[in-house]
Amino acid sequence: MTTAELIEQLSRDARPVPRHTIDLRVGGGMICGAAATLIMVIALVGIRPDVAPASMTTPFWVKAAYAACYGLLGYLLVRQLATPETQVPRGLWIAAVPAGLLMIGAVGEWNSINGAVQNELLVQKSWRAVPIIVALAVPVYAGVAWAFGRLAPTKLWAAGAAAGLASGGIAATLFSLTCQEVSPTYLLTRFTAAIAIVVAAGAIAGPRMLRW
Amino acid sequence: MLNIRPRNARGSRPELGRESQGNRPSETHLKQLMTGGARGDAKSYDALLRAVTPLLTSFYGRRLRDGAADVEDLIQETLIALHNRRGSYDQARPFTPWLFAIARHKLIDHFRRSRVHHPIDELSNILRVEGFEDVSNARLDTDRLLDRLPNKQSQAIRHTRLKGLSVAEAAKAMGIGESDVKVSVHRGIKALAGHLSVKAA
Numbered sequence: 408m409t410t411a412e413l414i415e416q417l418s419r420d421a422r423p424v425p426r427h428t429i430d431l432r433v434g435g436g437m438i439c440g441a442a443a444t445l446i447m448v449i450a451l452v453g454i455r456p457d458v459a460p461a462s463m464t465t466p467f468w469v470k471a472a473y474a475a476c477y478g479l480l481g482y483l484l485v486r487q488l489a490t491p492e493t494q495v496p497r498g499l500w501i502a503a504v505p506a507g508l509l510m511i512g513a514v515g516e517w518n519s520i521n522g523a524v525q526n527e528l529l530v531q532k533s534w535r536a537v538p539i540i541v542a543l544a545v546p547v548y549a550g551v552a553w554a555f556g557r558l559a560p561t562k563l564w565a566a567g568a569a570a571g572l573a574s575g576g577i578a579a580t581l582f583s584l585t586c587q588e589v590s591p592t593y594l595l596t597r598f599t600a601a602i603a604i605v606v607a608a609g610a611i612a613g614p615r616m617l618r619w
Numbered sequence: 620m621l622n623i624r625p626r627n628a629r630g631s632r633p634e635l636g637r638e639s640q641g642n643r644p645s646e647t648h649l650k651q652l653m654t655g656g657a658r659g660d661a662k663s664y665d666a667l668l669r670a671v672t673p674l675l676t677s678f679y680g681r682r683l684r685d686g687a688a689d690v691e692d693l694i695q696e697t698l699i700a701l702h703n704r705r706g707s708y709d710q711a712r713p714f715t716p717w718l719f720a721i722a723r724h725k726l727i728d729h730f731r732r733s734r735v736h737h738p739i740d741e742l743s744n745i746l747r748v749e750g751f752e753d754v755s756n757a758r759l760d761t762d763r764l765l766d767r768l769p770n771k772q773s774q775a776i777r778h779t780r781l782k783g784l785s786v787a788e789a790a791k792a793m794g795i796g797e798s799d800v801k802v803s804v805h806r807g808i809k810a811l812a813g814h815l816s817v818k819a820a
């Protein structure tokens with residue numbers, strides 16, 4: 408086919424493009440992924456039985472907000488990396504803020520407990536939250552990867568990492584519906600580790616999955 | 620600061636989208652056509668694709684020594700990508716950088732797919748992607764060329780481009796800062812292009 412013929416074919420398919428295509432696709436992909444994750448949470452992990460009274464307490468919302476901040480930051484980075492001119496997205500520094508704040512709480516807790524409880528928090532208490540959150544992130548990541556299909560990321564490892572941040576954050580937010588832990592140390596270690604793993608996995612998968 | 624520009628018969632880089640030079644469409648005009656196309660106006664969209672094609676032809680023509688077939692293929696691939704991913708264009712931003720970011724991405728992917736593990740081609744690929752004048756006439760002896768550069772620049776280029784180290788790793792190996800590495804690579808490549816232009820003439 409000659410280029411002229413190709414152009415003819417393409418211009419016959421000149422459907423209007425919504426002005427906010429990036430937001431619509433990324434948001435839509437994330438919402439659908441989150442819905443699938445929520446189903447996984449309800450069916451496979453189980454919402455905590457005391458969710459109603461717990462939702463009146465502060466720790467419940469701190470957990471959800473911590474994870475949601477990363478989900479939101481991930482979304483903002485994904486948006487930027489969806490355009491081909493973006494080399495370095497802005498606002499990366501924000502990632503330090505929730506973890507920094509939580510660390511203050513964790514250090515406060517750490518200093519107020521004895522060695523046995525410290526050991527319990529770090530070692531003996533389950534780390535199963537980490538692989539669970541990573542698994543829960545998969546549908547959301549798939550949603551973002553779908554969104555990228557009609558967008559133009561040029562820095563694929565970064566786009567993948569940002570998608571990982573968004574999906575890790577959302578997965579952790581929904582996971583907090585199942586989790587009864589209140590310790591800031593627990594939250595800081597498990598949630599942050601899980602999100603970091605999804606970011607790394609996303610960065611590695613990016614150049615393979617998002618290529619165009 | 621030395622501003623070494625690549626030798627170019629037209630005297631400027633056409634893809635920078637400055638004012639109309641003869642038949643070359645301006646940024647404003649292209650953006651208008653793109654916006655019209657985004658509204659669903661098939662005529663504008665058709666005009667846009669036709670206007671973009673010669674821009675892509677010169678962009679790829681200057682960077683691919685292999686000739687017409689590859690250039691034509693790449694142009695078509697890029698037009699298709701442009702079409703499929705036009706949702707990623709933000710109308711509040713200029714059109715030409717978006718266009719050439721996509722063209723550059725497709726070019727890098729082309730080089731990646733037709734990978735040739737030959738140090739000489741590596742270097743000429745680098746220069747081609749950076750947009751310097753056709754290097755195929757010059758005989759490239761990588762080591763000899765790099766030796767003509769100041770030590771810091773040739774080292775930086777060897778580390779980051781020929782050995783494939785990251786900027787951080789190169790900085791560590793050379794004992795200098797990361798931005799120092801980047802600047803050295805940048806200056807080294809410009810100097811190399813300068814040398815090559817002299818050789819080709």
